[in-house]
Every structure is written in structure tokens, then in C-alpha cells.
Amino acid sequence: MRNRPFHGFLTLLLLTASAAGISAGCATNPVSGTPDLVFMTEAREIQLGDSYDSKVRSQYGIYPDPALQAYVQAIGQKLAAQSHRPHLKYHFTVLDSPEVNAFALPGGHIYITRGILAYLNSEAELAAVLGHEIGHVTARHGVRQHSAATATGVVGAILGAATGIQATQDLFSVFGNAMLSGYGREHELESDRLGAEYLARTGYDPQAMIKVVGVLKNQEEFEKKRAAAEKRQPRIYHGVFASHPSADQRLQEVVAQADKFKTLAAPGIQREDYLKRLDKLAYGDSASQGIQRGRMFYHRDLNMALTFPEGWHVENSPYAVVSWTPQKEALVMVKKSARPSNSLTSLESFLKSQAKLSAQFQGQPIPDVKLASVTGTDRMAGPFGTRETRVSAVHYGQNAYLFFGATKDPAALTRFDPDFIATAASLRPLKPAEKTLAEGQHLRLVRARPGDSFAGLAKASPLTEYGELTLRLINDKFPDGEPVAGEFIKIIK
Numbered sequence: 001m002r003n004r005p006f007h008g009f010l011t012l013l014l015l016t017a018s019a020a021g022i023s024a025g026c027a028t029n030p031v032s033g034t035p036d037l038v039f040m041t042e043a044r045e046i047q048l049g050d051s052y053d054s055k056v057r058s059q060y061g062i063y064p065d066p067a068l069q070a071y072v073q074a075i076g077q078k079l080a081a082q083s084h085r086p087h088l089k090y091h092f093t094v095l096d097s098p099e100v101n102a103f104a105l106p107g108g109h110i111y112i113t114r115g116i117l118a119y120l121n122s123e124a125e126l127a128a129v130l131g132h133e134i135g136h137v138t139a140r141h142g143v144r145q146h147s148a149a150t151a152t153g154v155v156g157a158i159l160g161a162a163t164g165i166q167a168t169q170d171l172f173s174v175f176g177n178a179m180l181s182g183y184g185r186e187h188e189l190e191s192d193r194l195g196a197e198y199l200a201r202t203g204y205d206p207q208a209m210i211k212v213v214g215v216l217k218n219q220e221e222f223e224k225k226r227a228a229a230e231k232r233q234p235r236i237y238h239g240v241f242a243s244h245p246s247a248d249q250r251l252q253e254v255v256a257q258a259d260k261f262k263t264l265a266a267p268g269i270q271r272e273d274y275l276k277r278l279d280k281l282a283y284g285d286s287a288s289q290g291i292q293r294g295r296m297f298y299h300r301d302l303n304m305a306l307t308f309p310e311g312w313h314v315e316n317s318p319y320a321v322v323s324w325t326p327q328k329e330a331l332v333m334v335k336k337s338a339r340p341s342n343s344l345t346s347l348e349s350f351l352k353s354q355a356k357l358s359a360q361f362q363g364q365p366i367p368d369v370k371l372a373s374v375t376g377t378d379r380m381a382g383p384f385g386t387r388e389t390r391v392s393a394v395h396y397g398q399n400a401y402l403f404f405g406a407t408k409d410p411a412a413l414t415r416f417d418p419d420f421i422a423t424a425a426s427l428r429p430l431k432p433a434e435k436t437l438a439e440g441q442h443l444r445l446v447r448a449r450p451g452d453s454f455a456g457l458a459k460a461s462p463l464t465e466y467g468e469l470t471l472r473l474i475n476d477k478f479p480d481g482e483p484v485a486g487e488f489i490k491i492i493k
């Protein structure tokens with residue numbers, strides 16, 4: 001998951017959600033067959049998963065490619081039919097997120113990001129990731145973690161705080177920690193074992209499990225270094241553990257156990273068929289959710305650009321853009337709210353009702369801004385607690401953009417206030433030169449030609465840093481492999 005500097009904020013919600021979700025009763029664990037000390041019925045488990053599904057969908061967005069969705073769904077269903085809980089109704093969804101992750105909700109909702117798909121190089125590797133997640137569902141790891149989960153999720157927390165809509169944004173207060181950062185070594189190993197078994201039963205080579213953990217381990221090592229340099233949380237798959245799979249004796253053992261489930265058919269890998277499906281896959285930020293470049297933010301569909309303060313960190317999600325200082329002592333959040341341009345209510349009334357401001361709130365236009373705007377301060381509950389907060393709205397197109405600026409130290413509002421106002425004042429249409437940037441980047445599948453090198457391909461790509469290394473990682477040629485003439489490789493355009 002992304003940065004979570006304000007975790008702990010939603011613990012109260014966690015308590016109420018847990019109390020509501022747990023009912024008495026002792027079930028048999030579907031995998032081990034022994035009594036399970038999990039006090040939740042299967043019906044309640046399914047209901048819980050269903051209720052959080054829509055929150056995952058709105059938090060991440062669904063990747064808009066029906067053919068790719070159907071492909072992932074078909075592979076997932078094939079594996080699930082061979083699992084310990086074949087009677088559950090499984091759903092497999094590709095999320096429109098550049099993060100490298102996959103996760104499962106109790107009851108059978110399984111998600112995989114387009115970000116992780118870019119790193120996989122065969123259908124067997126995709127099946128390995130899905131099989132691992134099915135393992136979390138069949139062994140009921142999410143249910144077991146449910147009562148032990150802790151609050152997390154910066155965007156949800158900030159949004160909840162700044163807008164008072166936390167009741168609908170508590171997803172990561174309940175499942176976030178386990179779902180996105182893993183269930184601990186033993187549960188992860190159990191999922192690898194189950195995933196390998198489902199691979200074997202479905203006619204894939206179970207060794208794909210070890211292969212995929214290796215690919216994602218390489219990604220993790222690089223991503224951790226890069227994230228440290230960029231002062232952000234790394235975007236990594238939750239199932240990867242400390243040692244490299246080539247040296248991980250226990251992982252090798254549990255995967256080897258799956259051999260006894262192999263079918264008579266030759267194990268399938270399906271490399272080229274899988275790779276062809278990645279052609280034109282969005283890479284990095286997606287145009288439909290907005291592209292971030294340093295302190296700039298570009299949105300193609302809204303024809304809109306924003307500039308955040310120099311040196312601040314910027315995070316985008318489908319429903320808000322949040323930016324904060326490296327020391328996390330001040331943050332600004334931007335949220336879009338539909339408001340027809342012929343609206344009869346004033347922008348100030350609109351802002352007051354959307355942000356639930358006090359009746360005394362009085363705004364004024366932002367100086368030197370041509371678009372309709374209003375700004376002022378009000379006492380609001382936020383991620384730092386209840387305090388005076390800078391609130392602004394700028395009307396552009398069919399929307400009003402709402403800006404919330406808050407500081408950890410209440411006295412620091414004066415110091416950061418010019419940054420908060422400048423962020424709101426920066427909203428403008430895209431310049432012609434920015435329209436290409438707002439299109440985002442895509443994977444393309446090409447056949448390597450004689451003499452191709454990753455250094456050369458990186459130079460021809462729009463990647464400005466770590467290009468050569470990135471191409472090696474996504475093509476499973478890390479650390480020093482080169483393209484072999486005639487083979488399919490992924491490049492970035």
C-alpha cells in the first residue's frame with residue numbers, strides 16, 4: 001500500500017467493525033480439516049467480503065479492458081475450481097493501479113493490479129499469483145486477521161478527516177494491514193503451498209510459484225532502494241519474504257510437495273500468449289486517473305493541471321490527490337466535486353455544504369485567480385486533529401475542486417498558508433505541450449532485433465530514470481541480461 005503516515009487514526013472504526021463482524025460459532029478449517037478458532041460463519045465471511053468489494057473498486061478503480069479482465073477471470077476460476085473451497089463464488093478483478101500488488105478479501109474477492117501484471121512473463125506466473133491469493137481465501141487468513149487488523153491508509157484517513165465521510169472509507173482500517181502488507185511468514189508460506197497445489201491440479205508447472213516470487217523479489221529490492229531515495233513507501237507485493245527464493249529452503253519444500261498433484265498433461269507455461277495480452281497495457285500512472293510528474297499533476301480527461309509546493313510529496317488516488325511535506329508537518333488534499341456551471345447556489349454555499357463547514361464560515365475569492373474561486377479558514381477535524389484548516393474551492397468545467405490544507409502544529413498554519421493558497425491558485429487547463437504527458441505511458445510488445453540492448457531500448461523510451469534497470473526487471477532479465485534476437489520483449493512507450 002502507499003504511504004501511511006497517519007495510521008492509528010481510524011482505530012475506533014476498527015473496533016466497531018470488528019464487533020459487528022464477529023459472531024459466535026466454531027468452524028472447521030477448509031484446508032486443514034481441523035477445528036478452526038475463527039468465530040465467523042461462512043455466510044458472514046462472504047457478506048463481509050461483498051461489503052468491502054465496492055470500497056476496493058472505488059479506492060483503486062477498475063482497469064478498463066474487458067478482454068484482459070475476462071482472461072484473468074477465466075484463469076482464476078480454473079484454479080478456484082481445484083481449490084479447497086470450490087463452492088465459493090470467486091471474483092477476479094484487475095485494478096487500475098501502478099502499484100505492484102494482489103490481494104484477497106474473505107469470501108472470494110481477489111484483486112490484481114495492472115502494475116504487477118507488467119512484471120509477470122507467462123500465464124503460469126499469473127496463475128501462481130492468483131493461486132497464492134486463492135490460498136488466503138481457502139485457508140481463511142483474512143478472517144483470522146480480521147480481529148487483529150490495525151488502522152492504516154493515508155488517503156482514506158485524510159479524506160475521512162477532512163470531509164467527514166470516514167464511514168465509507170474505513171476499508172483499510174479493517175483489512176488494510178493484512179490484506180496489503182501480508183499475513184506473516186507462516187500464512188504466506190501456507191498460501192504459496194496451496195497456490196502451488198492449485199497450479200499443479202490445473203495443469204501449470206508449480207515451479208512457477210518460485211519463479212514469480214523471484215521476479216517480485218528482484219522488483220522489491222530495486223523498489224525499496226528507489227523509494228528510500230524518493231522518501232516514500234515502496235510499492236511491493238505483500239507475499240515476498242526476506243530471503244531470495246533460490247535460497248529459501250522452506251519455500252522450495254512446500255512447492256515441491258505440489259508435484260504429487262500434477263495432472264498427466266505436460267505443465268503449461270503459456271509465455272507468448274500471456275505477453276501478447278499485455279500489449280498497450282497502461283504503465284505507471286493512468287491517463288484516466290491523472291499523471292503525476294514531480295510536483296506537477298496532469299489530468300487528460302479533466303483537461304486540468306495542478307502545481308504542488310516545491311519538495312512536497314504527491315500521491316494520487318481515484319478520488320483525491322494528497323501532497324505533504326517530507327517531514328509530514330503539513331498536507332494539502334484536493335478533491336473533485338461535480339457542480340454544473342449553471343448551478344444556482346454560490347460557490348461558497350457549495351463549498352460549505354460539501355465540506356460541512358460551520359455556519360460562520362466566510363470566504364473570499366483567491367487573489368489573481370481568473371476562475372471562480374473562494375477561500376477561507378474554518379475549524380475542522382483532520383488527520384492531525386481538530387484545528388483551523390485552510391479550505392478553498394475553484395470552479396472549472398463541470399466541477400468544483402476542493403482544497404484542504406492542515407498543519408500538525410496549529411501555530412504553523414500561518415507559515416504553510418501561502419503554500420495551501422498557491423496550490424488552489426495553480427489550477428489551470430493543460431498547455432498544448434502537457435497534453436502528451438497527460439496521456440501516460442504504455443507497455444508495448446515487440447520482437448527483439450539483433451543488437452538490441454536494454455540500454456538502447458531505455459534511451460528510446462520515455463523513462464527518465466532507471467530505464468535500463470526497469471526494462472530488465474519487467475522482462476525477467478535482472479540484473480544483467482540482454483534481449484535475445486527473435487524473442488518477445490516488453491518495452492515502454
Ligand SMILES: [Zn+2]
Pocket residue numbers: 132133136182183188191238239
Ligand atoms: Zn499473501
